[in-house]
Amino acid sequence: MRGKLAWAAVALGLIAPAAQAGKPDDTLNLAWSAQIENYDQYFNTVREGIVFAREIWDNLVDRDPRTGEYKPLLAKSYRWVDPLTLDFALRQGISFHDGTPFTATDVAYTLNWLADPANKVITQQNVSWIKSVEETGPFAVRIHLKAPFPAALEYLADILPIYPHDYYAKVGPQGMSRHPVGTGPYKVAAAEPGKSFTLLRNDAYFKESPKGRPAIGRIVQRSIAEMPTQIAELMTGSIDWIWQVPADQAEKLRQVPGVTVKSAETMRIGYVGFDAAGRSGATPVKDRRVREAIAHAIDRAAMVKNLVGGDSRVLDAACFPSQFGCTDEGVKRYAYDPALAKTLLAEAGYPNGFDIDIYAYRERPWAEAIIGYLRAVGIRAKLTYLQYAALRDKNWAGTTPLFYMTWGSNSINDVSAILGNFFTGSPDDFARDAQLKSWIETGDTAIDPAVRKANYRQALQRIAEEIYWLPMFSYVANYAFSADLDFSPDADEVPRFYAAHWK
C-alpha cells in the first residue's frame, strides 16, 4: 500500500507554474471545443484554424469586416489586367517571424505550391481556380486564372495566407504545423495540435497594416470539450474568452458580474429546403402551391424573436445580406398567414393536409417549432434527426422531400459560395431549373460587377418565386468574455484578437 502511494505521488508530481490569467498578466486565455489538427492553414478544416491563421499570417489583401472593402495587406495594390489575369504590387520592408524578408518569391511559391493538386491541399475548391503565379519583379506578382473567377479576391482575402518559401520548402506542412512562421501580428511560442497554442505579440509587425497594431501581449488557447467546463472556467477567471455559447446559457451568463456577453449575427443562414424537382418521388412538395402554403404557415418573425434571438433577422432571399450579389429587390415575400396556407393546400388537393418526412441535423427544437407550425395547417411532418454526414448522404441521394438545414458559405462574402453549391445541378440541387442554373453560372464567371449582380438578382427572384428554398433567418453567435476585455465580434465569425485590447 505504501509502495503504491509513493508511485502515485511521483506520477502526480506534475508541478507547473500557476496559470496566468487575464489583464494583470497581459495574457488572453481562450477556450473552445474544436481541435485544430494541423496548424498549417491548408491542412485543417475547422473554423478555428482560420482564426489562428489570421493572427499568425497575412494574406495579400484583407477584407474589412465592417465595410466589406478589400484593404491592401501584403499587397500595396491590385489590378485586373483581364478576366484571367490579376496583378499585385507588394509592400516592401516586411519580415517573417524568423527574420527572413518578404518578397514576391514567397507569394509565387505559396500559391503555386497550393494550386498543385499533388500537394493535396484539403479544400481543393479554395485553390483550384489558380492556374499559375509568376514573379514580375522583386515585389510584384501576376496570377493566372484557369477560368474567370470574380470571387478570387474574396478567397485571397479570406483563406490564402502567404508562407515563407525557404522555410516551407524545407519543413513542409508537418514542420509548419509544429512551428508556424508567418508575417502576422502574433508569433507562435508553442503549438500542440489538438490541445493548445501560445502566441506572443509581434512587436516588429509592420505599421501600415490594416489589421492595426496588436495590443495584447500573450494569447494562450486551450481545447476544452464541454461547454459547462468552459463556462465554469470563465466564471473563475482562469479563462477570459469563449464562444459558441448556446442561447439559454448566454442569457444566464449575462447576469454574472465580471463577464460580458455579446451576440453577433453570423453569415450562417437557416432554410427549409424542398424537393421541387421530385427526386424523391411524387411528393406533395413537388406542387408549387404546397410549397407556398408551407411558406405562409411558418411564423419566421416569431422564431427569430423567441428562439434565435440576438441580432438575427428574417431573410427572404437565399443568401446572406452582406454577400456580394445578394439582394432582396423584387424577391417575393411570404407573410405568415395560416389561413391562406390552408386554402392553398385545399386548392392543391390536400384539404385534410398530408403526411411527410422532414429531416434536420441541428437545433432540434427549431425543427420541432417548424413541425408545430405545419401541424397547425394540417401537415403532419415526421422528424428524422441525423448527424450532418448522414443527412448529407440522403440529400445527395435525393431521398429527402423536406428538410431544415443551414449554410455558412465558409464565411465567403460572395453569393457564388451559396447559389453555386445548391442550384447548378450538383447532388445538392433539388430545383433542377436550367434557366436558374444559367443565370447563376453567368454571375459566377462574369467580371463586370453590374452583370454579376443583375444575373444573381434574377436567380434570387426565381428561387423565391418558385420557393425552391424558404430562407428562414440568420444565425447568431454568442461570445462571452471577461469584462476587462474590449472585444467586438464580426459577422464573418472570425474573432480578431489582434484588434482586441484590455480596457
Add this chain to the structure above:
Amino acid sequence: MLAFALKRLALALLVALTVSIVSFSLLRLSGDLAQALAGPSATAADVEAVRKAYGLDQPLWVQYLAWARQALHGDLGTSFFFKEPVAAMIAARLPVTMTLGVSALLFALLVALPLGILAALKPNSWVDRLALTLSVVGQALPSFWFALMLMILFGLKLRWLPISGTASWKSFVMPAIALGYYGMPTFMRLTRAGMMEVLASDYIRTARAKGLRAPAILLKHALRNAIVPVVAVAAVQLGFFLGGSIVIESVFALHGVGYLGWESISRADFPVVQAIVLVLALFYIVLTLLADLLNAFLDPRIRVG
C-alpha cells in the same frame, strides 16, 4: 497451473481478436466515412477523392487485413484528422489516462477499505448500513452530473481546485473522485465480507488469546488475508477505469486517451478510434488475465474448474 494459464491466455487472445473485428466493422457501418472525413462543406468530387485516397472503396475484409497486418508490426495507422502516427498519439496521451485511472483506484481503495473494515467490525450496525447506503447511492449518480457538481462546489464556489486541464496534481483530484466513486461499493463489500470471514477464524482467536492488541490483529493478520480478493478485483477495476474515463476526461478537459477517443468518434477518425478500442481492450484483457491468474494462484480450487 501452467495448463490453466495457457488456456486463459488463448482465451484472452481470442477476445482481443474479436474486439478488433467487431469495432472495425461497426465503425464502417455508421454512414459514409468519406463524407464524414471530407467535412460538411465538401463537394461530391472532394468526397470521392477522399474515398479513393483512404482506400475506403475496397471491400471490408481487405481493409481489415491491411490494418491487422500493420497493427501486428506496431503501426496502428495514421490519424485521418491529425495526420500523425496513431501509436505515437496514444503513447503521448496514455500518461494522463493512467494517472487518472490509478488515482481513481487509489481514491476508491482509500475510502472503501476503511469503511469496509469498520463495517466488518460492527456488522449490521448503523455504521455498516450507512456505508453500504452511501456506496449504492454513489453508483446511482450519473457520472457527468456528479462531475459537474464537484466542479461547481470545489472549483467555482470554494475555488479549492482547478476546474480543467492538467496543470498540476490538483487537477486530478476531482476527476479521480468522479471516476473512482463507482469502484467503492465492490471494494467495500468484498473487504467487509472478507474481514468478517477472517475475523471469525481460528488463528485470529489465537492471536487475541496471545494478547495481541486489536490494531495489530486487524492490520497485520486479518487485513492481509482478507485483502486478497480485493487486489484481484482492483486489477479488473483499473481496466474499467482506463477504458471508461471518456466522460470524465471530456468534462474536465484532461487530454488523455478517453478525450481523444471521444473527439475521434465525432470526427469519424477511424484509425484512432480503432486503435484506442484495441489498446484499451488489450489493457483490460491483460489486467483481467492477471487477476484470473492471481486468484488461481492463491486459491487452488479455481484452477480445476
